[in-house]
Amino acid sequence: MSILVVAEHDNKALNPATLKTLTAAQAMGDDIHVLVAGEGSADVAAEAAKVAGVAKVLHADNAAYGHQLAENLSALVVSIGKNYSHIVAPATTTGKNFMPRVAVLLDVAQVSDIIAVESADTFRRPIYAGNAIATVQCAEDIKVITVRATAFDAASAEGGSAEIETLDDVFASDKASFVGEQVAASERPDLSAASVVISGGRGMQNGENFVLLEKVADKLGAAIGASRAAVDAGFVPNDMQVGQTGKIVAPDLYIAVGISGAIQHLAGMKDSKIIVAINKDEEAPIFQVADYGLVADLFDALPELESAL
Amino acid sequence: MKILVAVKRVIDYNVKVRVKADQSDVDLNNVKMALNPFCEIAVEEAVRLKEKGVAEEVVVVSIGPKACQEQIRTALALGADRGIHVESEKMPDSLAVAKILNKIVSEEAPQLVILGKQSIDSDNNQTGQMLAALADMPQGTFASEVVVDGDKVQVTREVDGGLQTVELTLPAIVTTDLRLNEPRYASLPNIMKAKRKPLDVKTPEDLGVSLDSKISVLKVEAPAERSAGVKVADIAELVEKLKNEAKVL
Ligand SMILES: Cc1cc2nc3c(=O)[nH]c(=O)nc-3n(C[C@H](O)[C@H](O)[C@H](O)COP(=O)(O)OP(=O)(O)OC[C@H]3O[C@@H](n4cnc5c(N)ncnc54)[C@H](O)[C@@H]3O)c2cc1C
Ligand SMILES: Nc1ncnc2c1ncn2[C@@H]1O[C@H](COP(=O)(O)O)[C@@H](O)[C@H]1O
Numbered sequence: 410m411s412i413l414v415v416a417e418h419d420n421k422a423l424n425p426a427t428l429k430t431l432t433a434a435q436a437m438g439d440d441i442h443v444l445v446a447g448e449g450s451a452d453v454a455a456e457a458a459k460v461a462g463v464a465k466v467l468h469a470d471n472a473a474y475g476h477q478l479a480e481n482l483s484a485l486v487v488s489i490g491k492n493y494s495h496i497v498a499p500a501t502t503t504g505k506n507f508m509p510r511v512a513v514l515l516d517v518a519q520v521s522d523i524i525a526v527e528s529a530d531t532f533r534r535p536i537y538a539g540n541a542i543a544t545v546q547c548a549e550d551i552k553v554i555t556v557r558a559t560a561f562d563a564a565s566a567e568g569g570s571a572e573i574e575t576l577d578d579v580f581a582s583d584k585a586s587f588v589g590e591q592v593a594a595s596e597r598p599d600l601s602a603a604s605v606v607i608s609g610g611r612g613m614q615n616g617e618n619f620v621l622l623e624k625v626a627d628k629l630g631a632a633i634g635a636s637r638a639a640v641d642a643g644f645v646p647n648d649m650q651v652g653q654t655g656k657i658v659a660p661d662l663y664i665a666v667g668i669s670g671a672i673q674h675l676a677g678m679k680d681s682k683i684i685v686a687i688n689k690d691e692e693a694p695i696f697q698v699a700d701y702g703l704v705a706d707l708f709d710a711l712p713e714l715e716s717a718l
Numbered sequence: 719m720k721i722l723v724a725v726k727r728v729i730d731y732n733v734k735v736r737v738k739a740d741q742s743d744v745d746l747n748n749v750k751m752a753l754n755p756f757c758e759i760a761v762e763e764a765v766r767l768k769e770k771g772v773a774e775e776v777v778v779v780s781i782g783p784k785a786c787q788e789q790i791r792t793a794l795a796l797g798a799d800r801g802i803h804v805e806s807e808k809m810p811d812s813l814a815v816a817k818i819l820n821k822i823v824s825e826e827a828p829q830l831v832i833l834g835k836q837s838i839d840s841d842n843n844q845t846g847q848m849l850a851a852l853a854d855m856p857q858g859t860f861a862s863e864v865v866v867d868g869d870k871v872q873v874t875r876e877v878d879g880g881l882q883t884v885e886l887t888l889p890a891i892v893t894t895d896l897r898l899n900e901p902r903y904a905s906l907p908n909i910m911k912a913k914r915k916p917l918d919v920k921t922p923e924d925l926g927v928s929l930d931s932k933i934s935v936l937k938v939e940a941p942a943e944r945s946a947g948v949k950v951a952d953i954a955e956l957v958e959k960l961k962n963e964a965k966v967l
Contacts, residue, residue: 476882478884479847479850479857479859480856480857483851501878502860502875502876502877502878503877503878505843505847505859505860506847506857506859506860507847508847509812509843509844509845509846509847509848509851510847510848510850510851510857512813512844512848513813513816513847513848513851513852514851517813517932518811518812518813518931518932518933519812519813519842519844519848520933521841521842521843521844522841522843531936534841535841535941536744536839536840536841536938537729537735537744537838537839537841538838538841539941540734540735540744540940540941541735541737541744541938541939541940541941542938542939542940542941543935543937543938544935544936544937544938544939545933545934545935545936546933546934546936547932547933548932548933548934549932549933582856583887584855584856584886584887584890585856585857585884585885585886585887586884586885587882587883587884588872588883588884588885589882589883590877590879590880590881590882590883591880591881591882592879592880593879593880601878605966629967637896640897641896641897646880646881647862647876647880647881647895647897648876648877648878648879648880653838653841654835654836654895654896656878661966662960662964662966662967672734673731679944682966683960683964683966684944684947685956685960691949696946696949697944697946698944698946699946699947700947700948700964701947701948701949701950701956701959701960701964702946702947702948702949702950703949703950703952703953703956704949705952705953710953713952713953714953714956714957717953717954717957718957718967
């Protein structure tokens, strides 16, 4: 049977997490279909058709899918879901929102946030904030799976030439509607996909001081993240939170500044290739996972780092 | 209106779990257990809606072993009115929990059901969404603000790109994110009062829900540990090491 990957996108382009999810899907089987549901999303469907290894693109374009409302998107996926052995989506806030509905409407359990595919029915996933890794076997006829994108390499964006089939059925709930959004416009690379991330914690003291991180980030082409404490204190917006319940990142270089290293924070960044910690407390637990630790006051260290780069 | 809140008993968030030597599971013997932090936020939100006069009654429900009654009592001490314990020896998977909650929803007919967005043990992030689909209610997940207005609720959601607001027709499901509120501490008099609040006990069989799961855990392992690296003396040494040793600059 075939595998359905539900693409994540913003109606203009595929989100990089989709390409990584495709790599995970390819480890489950080889007849891969991609569903692009959106509004004014023809470019995304065309982009998906070019991805290596994609056999078919299903394209549903309607105002009902413009904002990826879970009620509408899940109904659409369920309407075609019975044709597939696996339904797979990235474990982003969009995937987490609609996929459990798909699972329950097909009366199957879901496997969330997998980091490895052992076989078509066996997967590995972190539990307890990443303090344990479970290997789970799923005996459902249809396996509904969300994928931790940072654990997989991206599939090649070129090389495919899939046919695009249009889906005309419209599922539009009258109980839920989109009201508005506040999207942080940033010139910086996307936090989840950046190869360098520099994050600030409570030690930054306030939002204005994040300028010190920005100056370093400019030199490194880095994305900026934060701990929960920095977000809760209102220094920076919620979409910058890295951790168990925020974003998962795995860059080549992660620099933690004024962050103590609580397990919930480590859960979101400890798969980074190189970790640097700057903290004035030499006992801070972040040093236990850091490849390079600098015990220093961040207000001295950050300007020095900026000029040394 | 009536609000139903689902609360889960989990390991305390401060505890670092260890994997059992036989790799069958994590070791929960003599480990401190608590109300799942997201569920605490859910209870707080419901109690605040009651204090504002939006809700009349707050009912909490928990599914799992007998000891879950401790967490129900905690929720009652925080201000919930009544508890329901669905007793089962093992913790059911999210699908079974959602099915049980759906039965409770049809018995209790709440206008709003609030759940945590995620259990900090299984890290599933599934149950609220599953319940919404089963009960045919709209959902506002990962909420950082909930505003009830007549027969509608506006939910501001924490999403990857920032914040998104949706409007749902009641009855609806909300799952909580960290910034929704800061839960209060239960006062001693309220802890005493909570002991006398009603707590109903049911079984999954009473509700006609099977706990069989199609997902089996083959193995639980400790993650690859990172070892602490070196301390550098200053920024110059750090930059030198990042360039020449780690080769990431
Ligand atoms: C359910 C739940 C989910 C959670 N999810 C997340 C999550 O996803 N992500 C997350 O990050 N946290 C999460 N947390 C919170 C987590 O437990 C910690 O509270 C949080 O990570 C602490 O943030 P922090 O390190 O910035 O603050 P603190 O722990 O207060 O540490 C601040 C650090 O800054 C250092 N410092 C202060 N001043 C300076 C200076 N001038 N120079 C250098 N260093 C300085 C201090 O030495 C200290 O180590 C969660 C908690 C719960 C209960
Ligand atoms: N056994 C349970 N009893 C009551 N509520 C639960 C249970 N399991 C999950 N929930 C609810 O569902 C939320 C999300 O859990 P999960 O889908 O397991 O991450 C929790 O925060 C609870 O509100």
